[in-house]
Amino acid sequence: MAKQAIEKHRISIRLACMCMGISETCFRYESKLSAENKQVADWLLRLTQANKRWGFGLCYLYLRNVKGFTWNHKRVYRIYRDLELNLRIKPRQRILRDKPDELSVPTAPNQVWSIDFMSDGLSDGRKLRTFNVLDDYNREGLAIDVDLSLPSARVIRSLERVIEWRGKPAAIRCDNGPEFISGQLVNWATKNRITLLFIQPGKPTQNAYIERFNRTARHEWLDLHQFESVEHAQYLATEWLWTYNNERPNSAIGGIPPKWLMKAA
Template sequence: MRKSRFTETQIISILKEADVGVPVKELWRKHGISSATYYKWKAKYGGLDVSQLKRTKELEEENSRLKRMYADLSLVHTALKDAVEKKPVTPAQRKELAEHMVKEHGTSVRAACTAVNLDRGHWYYRARPRDDAALIEALNGVIERKPRWGFWLSFKSLRREGHGWNHKRVYRVYKALGLNIRRRAKKRLPARVKQPLSVPERPNQGWSADFMSDTLYSGRRFRLFTLMDDFNREGLALEADTSLPAERIIRVLDEVVAWRGAPARIRVDNGPEFLAAAFVAWAERNGVEIVYIQPGKPTQNAFIERFNGTVRHELLDLYVFYTVDEVREMGHWWLEGYNTERPHDSLNDQTPEEYLLTRFPTPTSTLELS
């Protein structure tokens, strides 16, 4: 569009001359304009002065600016609505969302980055590929020679070989290759006081409990919960299953307590089932003292360990089990024979049942009540 050779201020000045009485035809000749141009100016600028014209121009510019702002916000709003189901969290995700807004909706890079709270430096950043082939080869060589070495020993070995890679780069590759050696966290236990292992003088004065494990013919592992009365070495329970959580152990103990009565104390190791809050609550509810042995000292629970050895030798090593039900059934009959037929050197060659009836004629064993 051709630009006029008169400014708006000059046009208003020409129109003011006509207002003070100068003939229009003289104005046309003086300024070299046509009648059509004059009347067009008069329709557009008639009755205005310079200040009013300036104010009008400011309002037009403001209106134009607001329209552009509205258009930009509307565009950003539309782009955000399109991506409302995506929740950008990481910078990479926010960059992906900003790229979607720019490509699909034509949003400017600045507006897209502002909308998703992304620094524009990250938008223009392009990662340079790293060549870690030499480091990977050297690190794998160290691990092949010393498979039990951890990161720091491997890193020091690389330094001794003359490689200058810093520990941050080596550790990044070390983790990417999955070479981390998992360390078993040391279980924090309260101090355990050594309790002397004494033979109880009466039934239910002291029980012992422990766990065993073995495998079925198919290779599937199962566990055994063993429970005995230290007084007459009587086996009170032999529970088998693939999993024996604390709740299951409590149910077995409740069944034994129902016909046997609750013990004064029970000696156990520091396994998670015996440290569980449910087991501790059961002991408090039944007035049972829990005697924990010291970690790594199975001889402090020698009665149940000796019982477990007998279970292993006479039951688990003797038969091949295909199902857990077979373990339960064979365990039931073996436990009955153990209590009624198997003599014990420590019981003067008597069975647990005979020793109990000799010392305390009142029936308290499983077999007497069955």
């Protein structure tokens, strides 16, 4: 308004500032960070387009911890809001329940793994299942095995494949699914001196690490793709798992990717 008054009425800057109630310093101020703001906006747009389910927290942690930018979170959030990138989350009614015992936090890799199944479907209507393996120490996804059916023999084969390059876990936490309580898996675990930690029926919170991983996989991988075949689903699973382990910040371990925690250990 002060600039318009100067141009229209040909008055001095001092008089225009007095009329509008602003200081001359404010009138003459020019932002020095406009170029960096464009860089922040460009990064935010690229991240949200490549990772459609990432919110502000993951975007900021990725820029700060993975890429090494020193931008303040308030500044990044202001630009994030200006670009209207904030996700709308429908609030859910919470049911009061008894607080479960806290899960023990492993202090080293291969102390406890968590395993679980997820279900989805192919474009032709056939049911698809995934077998997920997670190291509770650094929340690293060790495997996502995809197929139409995953019996106990296939579960054992997947675990042995991971053990070949990762090493043997001291214990494996799982629910009471038929594939897990079968004699075949129990005998295999006993033979390899691996303790099976079964959660109580109907208590998925006792297997919270893998349940949280499943939610992320559902949100950022399964819900975003239509699978033409098992091979197509397996390829996308492997691609997403690499991103999850090497680039996606994980707030549970300090906002860094799971692989980074292994390097620091």
